[in-house]
Amino acid sequence: MKTFLTAVLICLAMPVFAQEATTASGGTLRVLDKITGRTHDLEFGNGQTQTVGLLAITMTECRYPSGNQSGDAYTLLTIVYNNAADPVFRGWMIASAPALNALDHPRYDVWTLRCSSE
Known part of the structure; x- marks a missing residue:
């Protein structure tokens, strides 16, 4: 019974997570050096x-929800x-949730800002 309820809950939640995404040509990241207090915004392809x-940061891909380019970016x-x-x-x-899957480093913080439109 417990397995059945889990399966039903997963099936009900799928439409929420099954949002189509569009791949952008690149994106923007922000890097914070915690020692110096300086931030750097980097544009990537x-x-x-x-x-x-x-x-050394490599951006493989930047995606955003289809039909909502100003929406959430995923890199x-x-x-x-x-x-x-x-x-x-x-x-x-x-x-929108940088702490969900964050870089765990004593000196640097890195987070995604947005995808590029070009």
Whole structure:
């Protein structure tokens, strides 16, 4: 019975999460250096890598809800610290909920602002 109720709840919730997304040509991220207090807004194209301080940030893709370009941005990022072999972050960041899947780093904060229209 418990499994059945879980399945029903998942099926009811699907339309909420099944929103179509449009891929943009790039996006904007903000980087905060917690030691210096400086922020940097970076414009990316999809697949582009940029460095800020000791971070190398690659934006693989930026998406937004179809029909609502000013809506929520979702970016697929890979962040490497100090040329390490393994990234300190790899995954999707969501503009409206930056703490949902955040970079956990003692010096830097990174969050998604928006997708580009060009």
